[in-house]
Amino acid sequence: EIVMTQSPATLSVSPGERATLSCRASQSVSSSLAWYQQKPGQAPRLLIYGASTRATGIPARFSGSGSGTEFTLTISSLQSEDFAVYYCQQYNNWPPPYSFGQGTKLEIK
Amino acid sequence: EVQLVESGGGLVQPGGSLRLSCAASGFTFSSYSMNWVRQALGKGLEWVSYISTSGLTIYYADSVKGRFTISRDNAENSLRLQMNSLRAEDTAVYYCVRRGDYGDYWGQGTLVTVSS
Numbered sequence: 001e002i003v004m005t006q007s008p009a010t011l012s013v014s015p016g017e018r019a020t021l022s023c024r025a026s027q028s029v030s031s032s033l034a035w036y037q038q039k040p041g042q043a044p045r046l047l048i049y050g051a052s053t054r055a056t057g058i059p060a061r062f063s064g065s066g067s068g069t070e071f072t073l074t075i076s077s078l079q080s081e082d083f084a085v086y087y088c089q090q091y092n093n094w095p096p097p098y099s100f101g102q103g104t105k106l107e108i109k
Numbered sequence: 110e111v112q113l114v115e116s117g118g119g120l121v122q123p124g125g126s127l128r129l130s131c132a133a134s135g136f137t138f139s140s141y142s143m144n145w146v147r148q149a150l151g152k153g154l155e156w157v158s159y160i161s162t163s164g165l166t167i168y169y170a171d172s173v174k175g176r177f178t179i180s181r182d183n184a185e186n187s188l189r190l191q192m193n194s195l196r197a198e199d200t201a202v203y204y205c206v207r208r209g210d211y212g213d214y215w216g217q218g219t220l221v222t223v224s225s
Contacts (some may be wrong), residue, residue: 097168
C-alpha cells in the first residue's frame with residue numbers, strides 16, 4: 001500500500017500571505033494526486049486533481065504542482081475562508097485502496 | 110446540481126448491523142463508479158469501498174473486508190453499504206463519493222456510532 005505523508009501537520013499563516021503544503025508518496029504515483037479542503041462539520045471539497053488541475057469553481061489562488069513522489073499545494077494569498085484542513089490523496093495504484101495523507105491544518109497566525 | 114444524500118446512520122451495539130444508503134441526483138448515476146469513505150471524529154479520511162458502474166467490480170479496505178457489502182441500484186440512482194459485525198473502530202462519519210479515482214463530489218455524510 002502506498003503511504004502518503006503530509007507536512008507540516010499544522011501551518012500558521014497570516015491572511016494575505018502565501019501558504020505551501022507538502023505531500024509525499026512512499027512510491028511514485030505519477031500525477032495521480034488530488035487535494036481536498038475540509039472545514040469543520042463539512043464534507044471534503046475537491047480542489048485539485050491530476051496534481052495540478054483545479055476543480056470546477058476553485059479560485060486561481062489555489063495551485064498544485066509535482067509528480068512522482070513529491071507534491072505541493074500553494075495558496076497564493078490566504079483568505080479567511082481558506083483556513084481549514086487539507087488532505088492529499090493518491091489514486092495511481094489499481095485496484096484500490098486509494099490512500100490519503102493524514103492532513104495539514106492551516107490556521108490563522 | 111449534483112447531490113449525494115446519505116442516510117441510515119445511527120447508534121448500534123458492537124456486533125450489530127446497519128445499512129447505509131446514498132441517493133444520487135443531478136447526474137447520470139450509472140455512468141460513475143462510486144466509493145464510500147469514512148472519517149472517525151477528529152481523524153483523517155479512510156477509503157472503505159469501491160464499486161464500478163455496473164456493480165460487477167468491487168473492492169474493500171482490509172479493515173472491512175468480509176463484514177461490509179457495497180451495492181448499487183442504477184435504476185433507483187442509489188448506492189448502499191451493508192455493514193455487519195460492527196466494531197467500535199467502525200465509528201465514523203461515512204461519506205458517499207462520486208468517481209472511482211478522486212472524489213469530485215461528496216455527500217454530507219452520515220454518522221455511525223458503534224457502542225454498547
